[in-house]
Amino acid sequence: MEEVQPSARELTVVLEGYSYLECPRWHDGRLWVSDFYTNQVVATDGRGGTEVVAEVPGQPSGLGFLPDGRALIVSMRDHRVLARDATGELTEHADLSGAVSGVLNDMVVDEHGRAFVGNFGFDLMGGAALRYTTLTRVDPDGTVTTAAQDLGFPNGMVILPGGVLVVAETFAGRLTAFDVGGDGELTNRRVWAQFGETPGTEDVGEAVERLEVGPDGLCADADGAIWVADALHHRVLRVAEGGEILEEIPTGTGVFACMLGGDDGRTLFLCAAPSFPEHERRPVREAQLLAVRVDIPHAGLP
Structure with a gap:
């Protein structure tokens, strides 16, 4: 992989x-983010103000929003997707227990309200x-369907303009794309x-030792590039289709997800922590939003 000079x-x-x-x-002028081991979903204005918008005993992860404004929240350990209404009440949107082989992971929700949900596939921790x-x-009515198979730890996902879903396969060291059909079927x-x-x-x-990049959380920009949190090498990468690294931002700490937001969409938010193993993260409060x-x-x- 061609070396890129880290930006400053x-x-x-x-x-x-x-x-x-x-x-x-x-979403709507605030950044929503899941905090795994306090079981909370927090929203921030990006200037230090925060609100706990959901308590998820099954451990929150992927987040998304339905066309009617309700939030969808992955509940990792009980294999469910929850819906949060405007009052803050949580209800079950879908139960994925019969469809997955590991705890649930990240999620992306498309413009029609279809949610694509990854899972670990094995007991990582x-x-x-x-x-x-x-x-x-997961279709808007809660119907659960296997959309793709044989993925190496499906993690962060984006849907690019034009209807292309890109998923990070963390342990395969790659980003994999699918076309999203009118019925939600993934092809090509x-x-x-x-x-x-x-x-x-x-x-x-x-x-972990062999991976040149451990792609985790993703977001896309208006030039068609994808920002990738490299969970193994303390950096976030801007990548073009085909794999060219356009920019590298070193973080000095572990970084596991990223999201473009702010009033002009040009603030890149980073979820950072010294490491990812649960036994190291659960007892301490060292995670930051950068x-x-x-x-x-x-x-x-x-």
Whole structure:
């Protein structure tokens, strides 16, 4: 992979004192973000003001919004997607227990209200062998369908203008694209960006050592590039289709998700923490929400 000179953009701290922030979403003038081990979804104005918008005992993760304005929230450990109405009440939108082989992960919701949800596929935190897994589609009526198979830890997702879904396969070291059909069917699977060779091992430790990039959370910009949080190398990357790295921003700490937002869509929010293992993050409050100004504004979903 061709080396890119890291840029010298200034990072600022927006929030701190959290357990492990993930899945940031800019919505109606605020950034929503899940804090795994306090079981809270928090919204911030980006200037330090915060509101706890949901308490999710099953551990919140992926976030999205339906056309009618309700929020969808992944409840990781009980394999459910919850809906939050304007009063803050949570109800079950879908139960994915019969469709997945691991705890739920990130999610993207399209303009029609269809949610695409990833899952771990194996017990990552318990030290199990690496297993590939599925992507699940939840239709607006709560119907659950397997949308894609054989994905190496499907993680962050974006839907680009024009209806292309791109998913980060963290343990395959790549971004994979699908066309989204009118019925939500995913077709024309292809590699959108490959970062080095995919590790041919079931040992998570070996895979981590071999991966040139560990792609995690994603967001897209108006030039068609994707910002990728590299969960293994303390940086966020701006990537073009085909895999060219256009920019690298070093973070000095672990970074696991990113989202373009702010009034002009040019503030890149970063979910940062010293590491990702649950036993290291759960007992402490070292996670931060960082921000950095970039040149090209947000596009696509989320």
